[in-house]
Amino acid sequence: MGLPVNVGVIGCGVIFAQYAQTIERLPELRLAAVADLDHERAREAAGRYPGTEALTVEELLAHPGVDVVLNLTIPAAHAEIALRAIAAGKDVYGEKPLAATTAEAAEVLRAASAAGVRVGCAPDTVLGTGTQTARKAIDDGLIGRPVAATATMITPGHERWHPNPDFYYVPGGGPLMDMGPYYITSLITLFGPVTTVIGAAGRTRAKRTIASGPRSGEEIPVTVDTHITGVLTHASGVMSTLVMSFDGEATTSPRIEVHGEQGSLVVPDPNHFDGPVQLARPGADPWETLPATAGHPDAGRGVGLADFATTPPGDEPRASGALAYHVLDVMESLLHAAATSTAVTVASTCRRPEPVTGLPGAATTAAT
Known part of the structure; x- marks a missing residue:
């Protein structure tokens, strides 16, 4: 996937502005499109970010210029939107939790594996x-x-x-x-x-x-x-x-x-x-x-999306x-x-995420 990675956001509620501000300042991401059940809210959101299209959910999922779907819907809709994005062949990164239940979340992960796309999730x-x-x-x-x-x-x-x-x-x-x-x-x-x-x-x-x-x-x-x-x-x-x-x-x-x-x-x-x-x-x-x-110094919501979108194929993103x-x-x-x-x-397990190291200009801690 080339840079910048084109992000399509579904859900323009309270948390949207924080993600959008981070996307705007990270060169590896671009806010390509937004969608919301309230299309007028999507239009208002897109208007604040030049070059961003306001689309319906269906249009955004089908858009060839959207590389990653950022799912900012309410928790009850997380699995539904993730599954629709996966069916459209898109990588998807969502707000927490991954889904309302582990049964729904497992369905999302199985669908992504079968489709050859990736799933990431906040918090970052x-x-x-x-x-x-x-x-x-x-x-x-x-x-x-x-x-x-x-x-x-x-x-x-x-x-x-x-x-x-x-x-x-x-x-x-x-x-x-x-x-x-x-x-x-x-x-x-x-x-x-x-x-x-x-x-x-x-x-x-x-x-x-x-x-x-x-x-x-x-x-x-x-x-x-x-x-x-x-x-x-x-x-x-x-x-x-x-x-x-x-x-x-x-x-x-x-x-x-x-x-x-x-x-x-x-x-x-x-x-x-x-x-x-x-x-x-x-x-x-x-x-x-x-x-x-x-x-990451001076980080904001969306830094995990950038980590997810730029992690090489075969490696596991931190979020x-x-x-x-x-x-x-x-x-x-x-x-x-x-x-x-x-x-x-607890039936499942996971890898401990890789650390974020190499803070520029910081001192190094060491055991004494």
């Missing part, structure tokens, strides 16, 4: 300097053998700011399916795949009230658990404790904290690309801030479909473990 925030600097610190032995981690996300729920938050509270939504991919992808980047999970889950109320936009004051039903906690055991032996909640106001806990035999790390919010990585070791001042030593499938499998397994009060073996 783990490719920034935050998670990658923490990974390098771990790989360089700065905390010795990693033993455990905690990952915490607590918010009051997206209905406070999102004008149409319904999909956050139906199957495929909830704090785990919505935000879990960021945290679990980061944990897998740091420690490798997950083998078993245990967990518990619940919900505080049956309805939520929209607080902004034209539907402000409208109540929507809640049909998924809104507080989930679990323990993930990685193949490497690390045990990660995960808390995902729409039932609290805020938290002062670090988003991810890693503990090893010779030290501890604070890892920045995996919903962001950067942030300080802090290290505590015996005999040193607590929580030394490490310089950024790995990852791969296989990784996204494993993350989804871990989340489904955790929900099953919570519902049945049992330990659940």
Whole structure:
């Protein structure tokens, strides 16, 4: 595939602008076309980016000038759009999760394999300097053998700011399916795949009230658990404790904290690309801030798409479909473990993604 890679976007909702801005500034990508069920919204989106066509979904999938389909639809439509793109012979990269269920995601991966096309998936925030600097610190032995981690996300729920938050509270939504991919992808980047999970889950109320936009004051039903906690055991032996909640106001806990035999790390919010990585070791001042030593500096949503689109044939991109499938499998397994009060073996596995190394001008961490 020649450069720049021509990207066709399906779904021009809230997240579209962030991807479009990244595509515009990366020379390896070009925003060729956009489509949305609301064609007027597609026209408005295309108008902000010269040279971008506003098409119907059918026209975009059939367009010979589109190399990769960027699927930014709602989670319930991820599998349908991915399968249609694959049937059209296009590589497809989607927003997280890969699909609403592992059954749908498996169908997507099987179809892509049969068609000889590739599937990639967000999140790509783990490719920034935050998670990658923490990974390098771990790989360089700065905390010795990693033993455990905690990952915490607590918010009051997206209905406070999102004008149409319904999909956050139906199957495929909830704090785990919505935000879990960021945290679990980061944990897998740091420690490798997950083998078993245990967990518990619940919900505080049956309805939520929209607080902004034209539907402000409208109540929507809640049909998924809104507080989930679990323990993930990685193949490497690390045990990660995960808390995902729409039932609290805020938290002062670090988003991810890693503990090893010779030290501890604070890892920045995996919903962001950067942030300080802090290290505590015996005999040193607590929580030394490490310089950024790995990852894409000044990254934005879409850097994973660029990695996907430019990865040579036969190599696995960092934001791969296989990784996204494993993350989804871990989340489904955790929900099953919570519902049945049992330990659940995660059926799938994946490769630990390759690190993003060679940050220009950065210092090199080394074990001491």
